[in-house]
Amino acid sequence: MLMLNQDSPNKFLRLICSPTSSLYSKQERHKSAVYLESSYIWKKLVPAISTGAKNHVLSRAVAATQRALKYSPNPTPQQLVVETLLDSHYRRQRNKGLDRNAIAKIVDAAYSEKKQLNLVGLMFTRKNICPLKRQGNCESQVDLAEIASLIHLNSFASLINKFYPWGVRYYILSEGKRYARTFDYTEAMAEEYQRNLQKVIDELDLGHISLIDYEDFLTDKLSAAELAKRRANYNVALKLYQERMLSIFNPDDFENSLRRAVELDPKDDPGNLEKNFVPVFRSILNSLPYPKLKAYADLQNSEYDQTYLEAFRLLFTPYKQASLKKLAKYILQKAWLATIEHNAQELADSMSAIKVENLIGNHTFRTTINPKSGSQLGIYTMKETTSRIQPWHGSCLLEVDGLGRLTPTILSKLELESKLYIPIYYKSDKLVPLCYGTKEAVSVLTTTAEPSFNMSTR
DSSP: OOSSSTTOSSHHHHHHHOTTOOOOOHHHHHHHOEEEOHHHIIIIIHHHHHHHHHHHHHHHHHHHHHHHHTTOSSOOHHHHHHHHHTOTTTBSOTTSSSOHHHHHHHHHHHHHTTOOEEEEEEOOOOOOOOTTTSSOSOTTOOOHHHHHHHHHHHHHHHHHHTTOTTOEEEEEEEOTTTTHHHHTOOHHHHHHHHHHHHHHHHHTTOTTEEEEEHHHHHHHHSOHHHHHHHHHHHHHHHHHHHHHHTTTOOGGGHHHHHHHHHHHOSSOOTTOTTTTHHHHHHHHHTSSOOHHHHHHHHHTTOOHHHHHHHHHHTTTSOOSSHHHHHHHHHHHHHHHHHHHHHHHHHHHHHHTTOOHHHHHOSSEEEEESSOOSSSOEEBOSSBOOSSOOOTTTSEEEEEEOTTSOEEEEEEOHHHHHHTTOEEEEETTBOSSOSEEEOHHHHHHHHHOSSOOBOOOOO
């Protein structure tokens, strides 16, 4: 069960191990970059994304109506709403989660009571600082990935609202404070990230979205006794994970540690032979800061992202240098402990029977970016391509469709630079790219006064 090789079930880790993966040097990145004026970005580019999303909503409303006509010659508003909630341009893996009848039951109840229809999702934790996923070291930064995604999610609610007269609200619960300890950042950084997201929501008048920190939401919704029970359950869950997972951690025989973790995992996942702990560990591994690795890069007078890529490629091969072997153990241990903390948080909320959809109201759909069998609706935060990276992890790529329209998707920095896409910066901020683009997309951005967007996820 080697974790870092080209057979890994984690797409991003397979990308790291690929011999064709590479990064620009800092000099190459800036030499190939394009710089755009802030006024163009906010007065031309971003409004064009909003216009593209609105146009897409209109086309999907027509498609929903056509689908509804297959069931009834005179579809009701409720039937039309059900079709929007099943729309393949917003819903991932529609075969998972609530079926048509279950969706219709919630919609019918809300409609009869003339109540607002709600969506809720736990998303936008903080900007991942992994140097292979994005450039920069700030967890609070917002770039075109978040901007385009927020517009897309708002358009989903807008589509539903086309047929639902009592209002639609999409609640985004940001888990910034919840996972600050897991991912080794401050709550202040989480709050700053949420403020930056809220600025986008306000600036673009994304009227269907409400952004709330997950911990603040629970503090408002739970009683003092319920909050105390949650804290007690966290202590129980943390002790359970520590007892099972600390003793089996052995960086010198890590394959066995992974096998034992699957055997001892307190949380089963019927859809995954490796259960829960190991897949979460793989994800967390590339979501943490590694100051000692950064210090090593500085000592070697090398760029941190290049050193990071080299270190992770060699993570499970015998090191000849004692310093590298020591670093490997440090990386594995930090990620292992973070996974224990993360899973204890999640188990505690499960033990406390916390269901955010119930805390919002009776007419609420729980959405998720990771659909599984159950009551949640899988959703796209943005168009997905070769590797499924979420906006708060990666960077936006702009391409051009057959009609000359720009299309956004989200990829890791490693994949973007391996394919030689062009970094695009604010002219006033040359530290971190706003996004990347193909040559054709860059041509549109630099020669077209009024760009247009195709915001389909298909």
